[in-house]
Amino acid sequence: MRIATWNVNSLSARLGKIWWWLDRARPDVLLLQETKLADDAAPYEAFEERGYTLAHHGQQGGRNGVAIASKVGLEAVSAHFNQPLPAPVDPDDPMTEARLIAATCGGNRVVSVYVPNGRVLDSTHYQRKLDWFERFTAWVADHHDPREPLIIGGDFNIAPADEDVWDAQANHGGTHVSPRERDALAALMAWGFIDGYRLKHSEPGRYSWWDYRAGAFHKGWGMRIDLLLVTRPIANRVVWAEIDREARKGKPIPSDHAPVVIDVDEPGAPFDARWARADAKRRA
């Protein structure tokens, strides 16, 4: 089974790119973040035409929004923290934003998560991110067991280590790499998660996000903030992993994030993310 996570920065704006990528990578399950749609505007039929069932948890106002597309079944969907769809969003309560959806696909429990962006250190948004992450970690521990197969994929807005950042000192005023954020992620990992991509790749400089501005992608100024976290029973079955930087290129305009992919049990369709070429260009 191939599972991917992708912050698409608007599902509506990205549909053309998504259809291209589904044909290229052929994931069984695709975890989506930043759909920026209300539930009634989600493209259920368009996914159905391509063999995928879509579950969507969004909100009004063009922000946030998470979804799961699956062609291996989509059961026991829960949105937010164990709520049925449609899960309400209170505009006055940031803790209710549409950031979490879970389902059982092909026998595995999968979760799509969009962790808040802390923006600037010591801002209310930064504290809100830490508060949200603490609640998220508690939800994981309260409702799951690390001995069970579980996959959480999403935009964590945290780069786990310095080798996941082009310049650990220079980016975003320290957010995404600050000790408090990394400690929060480490606490979640300590509960019982393994970094799925790192099971198969130890190289530094493997990023999943590059700022749209200043030609950041071509300069190699990125961060690995999109993660697929797996419990030990899944980790034992991961046979392949990749970040598809080809999806960050060209037309139609890409998301600023690239999809992260793991294959569980058996490899899926091979594709070349061309990291070697990127490394050579960076050294030149």
Add this chain to the structure above:
DNA sequence: ATGGTTGAGAATCAA
């Protein structure tokens, strides 16, 4: 070789 964006939604705000 290139090079200071993109998306949502109606002015900026968020990332």
